[in-house]
Amino acid sequence: MVNTKKVLLIIFLVLIPTSAVISSIYLYTESKKEVLGVEVRKEECSFYVSNLIPRVAYVGKEYYYIPRIVGCEEENFQVEVEGIGWLSVTGGYILAGVPTQSDVGTYKVIITVKSSSAEYIMEDYIIVKEYEE
Numbered sequence: 001m002v003n004t005k006k007v008l009l010i011i012f013l014v015l016i017p018t019s020a021v022i023s024s025i026y027l028y029t030e031s032k033k034e035v036l037g038v039e040v041r042k043e044e045c046s047f048y049v050s051n052l053i054p055r056v057a058y059v060g061k062e063y064y065y066i067p068r069i070v071g072c073e074e075e076n077f078q079v080e081v082e083g084i085g086w087l088s089v090t091g092g093y094i095l096a097g098v099p100t101q102s103d104v105g106t107y108k109v110i111i112t113v114k115s116s117s118a119e120y121i122m123e124d125y126i127i128v129k130e131y132e133e
Contacts, residue, residue: 045117047072053109053124057099058131063087064096067122069113082110084126099128 049067057063069077079093084107087097095111106127113120 045072045115047077047113047115047118048120049111049113049122053095053111053122053126055125055127057097057126057128059099059101059104059128061131062096062098063126064094066094067111067113069093069120072115072118076115078114080112080114082112083108087126103128104130 047069048071050070051066051068053065054063067079077093079089079095081087081089081095084097084103086099086103087095087109090096106125109124109126111122111124113122
């Protein structure tokens with residue numbers, strides 16, 4: 001007759017740990033193999049601007065916007081602005097300017113943030129108004 005305690009002891013102390021180690025080694029070696037038809041590429045940086053642009057600018061008052069660029073470890077970004085003559089990029093990434101009386105109205109602004117691997121384009125509107133106290 002078979003001793004049940006010895007069989008259980010062998011199963012729990014020898015067979016289960018051995019099978020766990022062997023399956024772990026097998027899965028590790030299989031994960032290192034190249035799969036045909038699958039191209040391994042470096043994950044590209046995908047960033048975006050997380051804060052909104054101030055929508056109202058006042059005549060004679062300084063307007064500025066600092067885009068908060070998130071989603072990427074890279075820090076070498078280039079910021080460009082189109083659509084408004086009085087608004088320009090200073091300090092590499094800060095949009096600043098002072099609208100004049102002739103700039104009163106609504107303007108579509110296009111902000112482009114570029115890095116070495118990607119580009120993000122943000123379109124919005126800025127309303128230039130007379131200063132009200």
